Amino acid sequence: MTERLTEKSWTPDQPMVSIKDVHKSFGKLEVLKGITFDVMKGEVICVIGPSGSGKSTLIRCVNALNNIDKGSIKVEGQEVNDPKLDKLELRKKVGMVFQQYNLFPHKTALENVMMAPIHVLKKDKAEVEAHARALVKKVRLEGKESNYPGELSGGQQQRVAIARSLAMDPDVMLFDEVTAALDPETVKEVLFTIRDLAEDGMTCMLVTHEMGFARELANHIYFTDRGVIVEHGPPKSFFKEAKDPRTQEFLSQIL
Amino acid sequence: MNARAAIPGIAAPANTDLPVLAPAAARLSKNTTRERQEGAWRLELKAWYGFVLFALLLLAIGVAEAQSGGDSDRSLIATLVRWMPVILWINGNGFVLNLLISFFAMAIGTVGGAALGLGQISIYKPVRVICWSVTQFFRNSPWLVLLFAIMLLFPFEVRILGEIYSIPAWMKATIGFSLPVMANLSEVVRGAVQSIDTGQWESSEALAFSRMQQLWMIILPQCFKRMIPPWMNWYAILTMATPLCSIMGVEEAVNLAQQAMAAEDSRPELLAPFYTFLMLVFFIYCYPIARWTIYLERRYTVKN
Numbered sequence: 158m159t160e161r162l163t164e165k166s167w168t169p170d171q172p173m174v175s176i177k178d179v180h181k182s183f184g185k186l187e188v189l190k191g192i193t194f195d196v197m198k199g200e201v202i203c204v205i206g207p208s209g210s211g212k213s214t215l216i217r218c219v220n221a222l223n224n225i226d227k228g229s230i231k232v233e234g235q236e237v238n239d240p241k242l243d244k245l246e247l248r249k250k251v252g253m254v255f256q257q258y259n260l261f262p263h264k265t266a267l268e269n270v271m272m273a274p275i276h277v278l279k280k281d282k283a284e285v286e287a288h289a290r291a292l293v294k295k296v297r298l299e300g301k302e303s304n305y306p307g308e309l310s311g312g313q314q315q316r317v318a319i320a321r322s323l324a325m326d327p328d329v330m331l332f333d334e335v336t337a338a339l340d341p342e343t344v345k346e347v348l349f350t351i352r353d354l355a356e357d358g359m360t361c362m363l364v365t366h367e368m369g370f371a372r373e374l375a376n377h378i379y380f381t382d383r384g385v386i387v388e389h390g391p392p393k394s395f396f397k398e399a400k401d402p403r404t405q406e407f408l409s410q411i412l
Numbered sequence: 413m414n415a416r417a418a419i420p421g422i423a424a425p426a427n428t429d430l431p432v433l434a435p436a437a438a439r440l441s442k443n444t445t446r447e448r449q450e451g452a453w454r455l456e457l458k459a460w461y462g463f464v465l466f467a468l469l470l471l472a473i474g475v476a477e478a479q480s481g482g483d484s485d486r487s488l489i490a491t492l493v494r495w496m497p498v499i500l501w502i503n504g505n506g507f508v509l510n511l512l513i514s515f516f517a518m519a520i521g522t523v524g525g526a527a528l529g530l531g532q533i534s535i536y537k538p539v540r541v542i543c544w545s546v547t548q549f550f551r552n553s554p555w556l557v558l559l560f561a562i563m564l565l566f567p568f569e570v571r572i573l574g575e576i577y578s579i580p581a582w583m584k585a586t587i588g589f590s591l592p593v594m595a596n597l598s599e600v601v602r603g604a605v606q607s608i609d610t611g612q613w614e615s616s617e618a619l620a621f622s623r624m625q626q627l628w629m630i631i632l633p634q635c636f637k638r639m640i641p642p643w644m645n646w647y648a649i650l651t652m653a654t655p656l657c658s659i660m661g662v663e664e665a666v667n668l669a670q671q672a673m674a675a676e677d678s679r680p681e682l683l684a685p686f687y688t689f690l691m692l693v694f695f696i697y698c699y700p701i702a703r704w705t706i707y708l709e710r711r712y713t714v715k716n
Contacts, residue, residue, distance in 0.1 A: 220618055248620035259615035263633050273619040276629060318615075325619060 167234025173198045173329055173360045174219060179228035181214055188214045190384035191228070194377075196329070201361045203371040206381035207407060212364045215381070216331045219362065220251040233328065249278070252327035256334040258314040260306035266317045267293060267302040270324045278325065285324070292320040296350050312343025316350050323354075330354065332363040368411055372396055380404045457695065457702040465692045472684035488685050495672040495686075499665050500693070507665040507693055509582055510654040516586045517654075518647050521593030528594060529601025535623060543598070550595035555588075556656055562588035563660050582664070585657035593650050600642045604635040641709040648701045652694055665690055 172195035181189040188211040196202050204212040217223045218230055221237050221244050230237040232251060260269050270289040274280045293302055296316040306314050315335055322330060332351065336344040348370050355361055355374055365371055371378055372392045379389040380399075388404045389395070399405050473488045501508045531543030550558065562584055569578040608631050616630045658667035669690055673682045 222614060222618065245620045245622065248618055251618075253615075253618040255611060255615055255618075257609075257611050259609070259611035261612065261616075261630055261634075272629065273621065276625055277620045277622075321619070 169198050171234065172196060172231075173200070173233060174362065175229075175231040176215075176219075177229045177231075179215070179218065179230060180226045181211070181218060181223065182226055188384055189218075189225070192381070192384075192386055194379060194386065194389070196360060196362060198328075198360055199358045200376045201355045201363070201374050202377045202379065203363045203365055203375040204379045204381060205365065205368070205371060205407075206387075210381045211384045212381050213333050216253075216333055216362050216364055219329070219331055220248055220253055222253070245277070249325055250328045251331060252322035252325055252329070253331040253333065254315070254318050254322055254335045256337050258306070258311070258318045258338075260314050260318055260321070262306050265303045265305055266298065266309065269306070269317055270321045273321070274324050289320070289324055292323050293317070295323075295353070296320045297346070310343060311339045312346045315339065315343075315347045319347075319350055319354075329360045329362065332361065332365070334364050334366065336365070336367055366411065368396075368408075380407065382407070456706075457699045459699065462692070462695050462699060465688060465695055469685060469688040469692060472688055475684075488681065491676055491682065492685055492689060495669070495676075496689075498672060499668050499690070505663040506668050509662070509664040510651065511697075513582055513586050513589060513654050513657070513662075513664065514647065514651040517589035517593055517650055520587070520590035521597055521646075521650075522643070524590065524594035525597025526601055528598035529605070530627075532598060532602045533605050547595045547598040547602075550591045551599065553592065555592050555653055556659075558591050559585060559588035559656055559660065562591070581660055582657070582662045585654075585660060585662050588657070589650060589653065593646060596646055597643065600639055600646070601635070603642075604638045605631055607638060608634050637712045641705045641712065644701055644705040644708070648698045648705070651698055651701075655690075665693065 174196040176195070177193050179189050179192045180187070192211075192215055194202075204215060206212050214223055218225050219232065219237065221242070225238050228238070232247060235247065236242065237247060260266075261272070264272065267286070267289055270292055271282075271285050274285040274288070275282055290302065293299060296319055298313060298316055298320070301309060301313060301317075306317065309317065319335075335351075336347050339347065344367065348367065351361065351363070351370075352374055363371070363375075375392050377389060378392055378395045380387050380395075380401075380403075382403050388399060388401045390398075396408065399408055473492070499506045504512075528543045528547050531539050532547060534540050534543070563581070566579060566584045566587070569576050571577075605627075612630055612634070613626060616626045621630065654664060655666035658664055658670070661667065663671075669686050673679075673686055676682055
């Protein structure tokens with residue numbers, strides 16, 4: 158059914174992100190060996206798995222930071238692997254948050270949030286600023302607007318990065334191990350922020366090692382190992398009834 | 413998993429997955445970054461060099477004075493003082509001309525170097541290759557050879573709309589100096605851009621900034637601070653190289669000092685005081701620049 162989807166015929170009841178038989182190699186190293194799954198609007202999915210299993214690569218492919226070699230990824234019916242694709246248009250729809258925050262160090266927290274809407278979306282500055290201040294408040298960073306990234310803790314920087322991404326009003330948010338560089342104390346504040354987002358109905362794809370979080374929040378969990386999805390399911394059954402020995406081993410190490 | 417996309421023209425920094433190697437990798441990448449930015453040996457002038465030069469000047473004068481036997485008009489101090497204005501500024505020649513050449517060569521070199529440096533990280537391969545080749549050609553040619561080439565290739569005069577304008581030698585020298593400076597500054601620009609974490613490119617790309625916006629709004633503003641110290645370092649190197657054009661008869665400080673010595677019957681005892689004086693003049697001008705460069709370097713590396 159998703160086969161014949163085009164951008165024009167896409168409607169919100171169809172998959173927001175549709176990943177089909179995706180292959181990706183770096184030189185001789187094949188990182189993704191045929192990944193297939195759909196993400197519906199408002200869904201939160203978590204991709205878990207040992208490092209080197211290709212999970213980061215997979216979600217980086219969704220906003221074309223990596224190109225795929227074979228297969229198809231569609232975002233709202235738009236083929237990401239299309240060479241004629243307007244990548245800028247795609248990235249306006251897909252927000253991404255990185256492990257290393259990657260805030261712009263020469264701009265204040267508020268300016269970080271405001272830059273893209275002003276320069277990319279060409280929105281009115283006053284309007285953007287009001288929206289940006291609301292977002293900073295939403296990620297619980299009121300009062301930090303004029304601080305530079307270097308003056309903020311890791312958790313605070315990551316929340317600014319989330320607000321910066323949200324300022325573009327994306328339809329899908331990608332989170333690439335966003336808590337992996339944080340100390341346990343600050344992990345929580347970032348996870349709360351993501352939970353707020355998920356509860357507001359944002360479509361989220363997370364690569365994470367936070368199993369408790371995945372269990373609480375995800376609609377669906379995908380376990381990847383060596384470039385394939387080994388096992389998947391809703392959190393309840395996934396954690397209790399994992400069948401594959403690789404999943405069992407991974408879970409026993411991490412839980 | 414370090415699955416970082418290659419950003420056209422931007423090499424990925426040293427990455428490692430092994431925690432044990434992280435400190436070594438960080439050190440290596442820091443050193444590489446510094447070397448890339450400076451593109452040459454670091455100019456390290458110390459204050460005591462100045463005192464040594466001054467002591468040398470006094471010693472040379474003292475020894476030669478004792479040898480020459482007391483004729484006050486031919487005394488070395490009097491001779492040197494008599495010629496000082498000529499060597500330093502009279503008629504806009506002398507050391508003033510060295511400075512003039514250094515300013516203009518630096519200005520031309522900076523504009524050209526910025527263009528070449530940005531060309532070196534262009535997404536278009538032909539642009540990249542051409543800019544890289546030009547940079548390498550001028551960076552690896554001896555300054556003196558470039559100077560001769562420009563002096564001999566450029567005409568004495570040009571005819572524009574029937575009027576004949578002569579091109580003074582110092583202008584040709586300026587162009588000759590600006591070429592290697594341009595090439596080295598091109599490397600400074602490239603190095604500074606490449607020293608910015610690739611995460612900056614990725615996150616701005618993910619925010620739908622265009623390549624030009626990424627470069628001008630995100631990357632270059634972060635580079636400026638990093639480029640200032642090596643830029644100043646190159647200015648000091650250039651200034652100290654300006655006497656090269658004395659060979660072509662440009663009447664800058666060294667050329668005039670030589671003429672002055674010839675006018676004073678080429679007395680050999682003049683050599684040491686005159687050249688020491690020249691060294692002292694250049695030192696007094698370049699030393700503060702070197703100090704300031706080191707200060708800025710420290711400031712910017714700590715704060716980043």
